[in-house]
Amino acid sequence: MDYKGDIFYLKQVLDGKTNAFTYIVDRHKDHAFNLALRICGNYEEAEEITQDSFMKAYRSLGNFKMKSSFSTWLYRIVYNTAISLVRTRRTGVLSLEEFPVEAIDFIGTSQNEEDAEREYRNSLVSFALQKIGEEERALITLFYYEDLGIDEISDITAISRSNVKVKLFRARQKMIGIIEKIEKKNIIYHE
Amino acid sequence: MNKSGQFENDILRNYITPERIEKAPERLTGKIMTRIHVERAPLRTIRRFRLIFSVPLVSIIITLALIILAIVFSSTSDNKTISVIAKYISNLSFSVPEFKLDSIPVFSPSSVAIYIAIGFFILIIFDRALNRLFHGQRK
Numbered sequence: 001m002d003y004k005g006d007i008f009y010l011k012q013v014l015d016g017k018t019n020a021f022t023y024i025v026d027r028h029k030d031h032a033f034n035l036a037l038r039i040c041g042n043y044e045e046a047e048e049i050t051q052d053s054f055m056k057a058y059r060s061l062g063n064f065k066m067k068s069s070f071s072t073w074l075y076r077i078v079y080n081t082a083i084s085l086v087r088t089r090r091t092g093v094l095s096l097e098e099f100p101v102e103a104i105d106f107i108g109t110s111q112n113e114e115d116a117e118r119e120y121r122n123s124l125v126s127f128a129l130q131k132i133g134e135e136e137r138a139l140i141t142l143f144y145y146e147d148l149g150i151d152e153i154s155d156i157t158a159i160s161r162s163n164v165k166v167k168l169f170r171a172r173q174k175m176i177g178i179i180e181k182i183e184k185k186n187i188i189y190h191e
Numbered sequence: 192m193n194k195s196g197q198f199e200n201d202i203l204r205n206y207i208t209p210e211r212i213e214k215a216p217e218r219l220t221g222k223i224m225t226r227i228h229v230e231r232a233p234l235r236t237i238r239r240f241r242l243i244f245s246v247p248l249v250s251i252i253i254t255l256a257l258i259i260l261a262i263v264f265s266s267t268s269d270n271k272t273i274s275v276i277a278k279y280i281s282n283l284s285f286s287v288p289e290f291k292l293d294s295i296p297v298f299s300p301s302s303v304a305i306y307i308a309i310g311f312f313i314l315i316i317f318d319r320a321l322n323r324l325f326h327g328q329r330k
Contacts, residue, residue, distance in 0.1 A: 018227060025220045033215035047216060054223045055230075121206045144207040172203055179206060 006070040014061060025054055028071060031146060032078045038141040039082040041130045049085060053078040075146075075156045079138055086134040128178040135159075136171035143168055242325065 006027070012020035032053055037046035056077050057064075064073055129137050135157070142153045153168075154161045 018231060019224070021227060022220060022224055025223050029215040029219050029223075030212060033219070034212040037213045046213075047219060050215060050219060051223055051226065055226055058227055118208065118211075122208070122211060125203075125206045140203075144203065145209050145212055147209050172201075176202055179203075 007066050010061065010064070010066065010070065013058070021058060024070070028074055029054075031071065032074055034145060035075060035078050035138065035141050036082045038129055038145065039079070039134050039137050040086050041126075041137075045085065046082075049078065049082045053081050056081070072152055072155055075142070076158075079156055083134055083138065124179050124182060125175070127182065128175045131178050132171055132174050136167060136174065139164065139168045140171050140175065 006024065009020045009023045013024070029050060033046055033050045036049035036053070037043065040046055040049060053074065057074055064070070129140060132140070138157065139153060142148045142156060148156075150161055150164050150168075153159075154164045157164065159167065
């Protein structure tokens with residue numbers, strides 16, 4: 001991301017030009033929304049989290065040190081907001097039976113086999129993500145979707161570097177386990 | 192995990208396509224900016240109100256305080272300190288230098304014009320300084 005661009009617009013906001021914040025929102029909203037959605041698993045809540053996170057960022061912009069990356073700072077706000085929201089509403093864990101078996105029939109509805117395969121894999125991953133803990137969901141999202149390094153993830157989540165590695169490894173193992181189980185189940189369904 | 196922070200033979204990478212991130216709703220930017228403007232509006236109004244009314248308010252308070260003091264502590268008051276102050280104020284005219292209008296030289300229109308021009312120039316600078324000060328505060 002264009003780090004200098006962010007700083008330029010953030011300084012304008014601090015100088016009283018509120019509308020410059022539009023640029024910041026436009027630039028970061030998709031990544032912020034994606035992280036919120038992967039953690040909470042719900043569109044309406046993810047939108048709410050994203051809005052609240054940007055509001056929090058705007059209000060405490062004076063505390064932001066211009067030397068660090070704005071996206072990392074924003075991710076930290078989104079992460080904390082999403083985690084605390086999910087922890088307050090704790091719902092039961094989905095069972096494997098709840099995976100929509102129709103998802104494997106994408107082949108029939110999609111334009112080509114490749115698209116269908118991709119859609120199927122995405123729904124598998126989304127489902128598996130909802131089966132693991134919120135902290136693990138955040139780690140998987142930041143590592144695989146946002147393509148961030150261990151140091152940056154450690155900065156965002158305030159988890160030590162070594163702990164990030166361990167937790168990420170475990171989350172990954174869990175995800176693979178869930179995906180494999182569903183795939184086995186789907187093979188039986190198809191047969 | 193290897194030195195570059197990647198898992199070896201990462202099967203999960205086959206399932207996750209990083210470019211496929213969920214897009215935020217189109218109207219999200221508008222909603223956030225509306226919330227920001229709504230939040231800023233009352234603050235701005237209060238600040239402007241304070242700015243406009245601070246000078247007259249202070250003047251009114253001082254005037255009222257002086258009137259109350261004048262009523263409570265009249266010059267005929269028995270209080271020693273007050274009577275000393277009252278006496279000093281009544282004799283204040285002695286400390287003010289006397290002006291003799293005859294001593295003021297009569298200026299020709301051309302020389303007065305120079306003074307007026309200089310006065311205007313000073314006023315413009317003063318006005319610009321005040322404008323910048325108040326404009327800066329409104330932001």
